[in-house]
Amino acid sequence: xxxxxxxxxxxxxxxxxxxxxxxxxxxxxxxxxLGYLSEVERGQKEASSELLNAICRALNLSLSTVLTDVIxxxxxxxxPVLTVVPTSEAELSDVNAA
Amino acid sequence: xxxxxxxxxxxxxxxxxxxxxxxxxxxxxxxxxLGYLSEVERGQKEASSELLNAICRALNLSLSTVLTDVIxxxxxxxxPVLTVVPTSEAELSDVNAA
Numbered sequence: 524x525x526x527x528x529x530x531x532x533x534x535x536x537x538x539x540x541x542x543x544x545x546x547x548x549x550x551x552x553x554x555x556x557l558g559y560l561s562e563v564e565r566g567q568k569e570a571s572s573e574l575l576n577a578i579c580r581a582l583n584l585s586l587s588t589v590l591t592d593v594i595x596x597x598x599x600x601x602x603p604v605l606t607v608v609p610t611s612e613a614e615l616s617d618v619n620a621a
Numbered sequence: 622x623x624x625x626x627x628x629x630x631x632x633x634x635x636x637x638x639x640x641x642x643x644x645x646x647x648x649x650x651x652x653x654x655l656g657y658l659s660e661v662e663r664g665q666k667e668a669s670s671e672l673l674n675a676i677c678r679a680l681n682l683s684l685s686t687v688l689t690d691v692i693x694x695x696x697x698x699x700x701p702v703l704t705v706v707p708t709s710e711a712e713l714s715d716v717n718a719a
Contacts, residue, residue, distance in 0.1 A: 597685045
C-alpha cells in the first residue's frame with residue numbers, strides 16, 4: 524500500500540515547481556524551515572495538519588485541491604481490480620451462460 | 622482552514638461504525654493500541670502514513686476511498702467562493718455594462 528506522505532510530498536513539490544518558486548520562498552511564506560519543507564516534499568516527514576495548511580496557503584492551494592491530486596497519485600499506485608477479458612467464443616458463451 | 626486529521630478521523634470512525642465494529646476489534650486487526658485508534662478517530666492525533674494504511678486494511682478500505690471521503694468533508698468546510706447575485710435592475714445593468 525502506498526504511503527500518503529509520499530504523495531502529499533509529490534503534489535506539493537509539483538505545485539511549487541509549476542509556480543517557479545524556490546523551497547526557500549515557499550518555506551518562508553509558510554513559516555516553516557527550509558529543511559522541514561524539503562523533507563515533507565521528499566516524503567520523509569509527515570506534515571502535521573497545521574503545517575500542511577500553512578504550506579497550502581503559501582502555495583495558494585486549497586487543501587481539497589492537494590488531496591484531489593493525492594488521490595489521483597494513490598489510485599495510480601493501488602492494486603488494480605482484476606478483470607477477466609474473454610478471448611474466445613467458448614469463453615464468451617461461458618460468460619453469457621453465467 | 623480545516624485540519625486534515627479531523628476529517629480522516631471522522632471518515633475512519635464512520636466506516637467503523639457502519640461496519641458495526643468496536644474500537645477494540647479494529648485496533649486489534651490494525652495492530653495499533655485502542656487508545657491510539659481512539660485519538661486518531663477524534664482528530665487528536667496525526668496518524669502516520671504507515672498506521673493509516675494499517676487502519677484502512679483493518680477496515681477493508683482502500684486509502685483512496687478514505688481520502689475521497691476526506692475531500693468531501695474538507696470541501697464542505699472550505700470557505701466558498703463568493704458570488705455576487707444581482708438583486709435589482711440597476712445592479713443587473715451594472716453587471717451587463719461591465
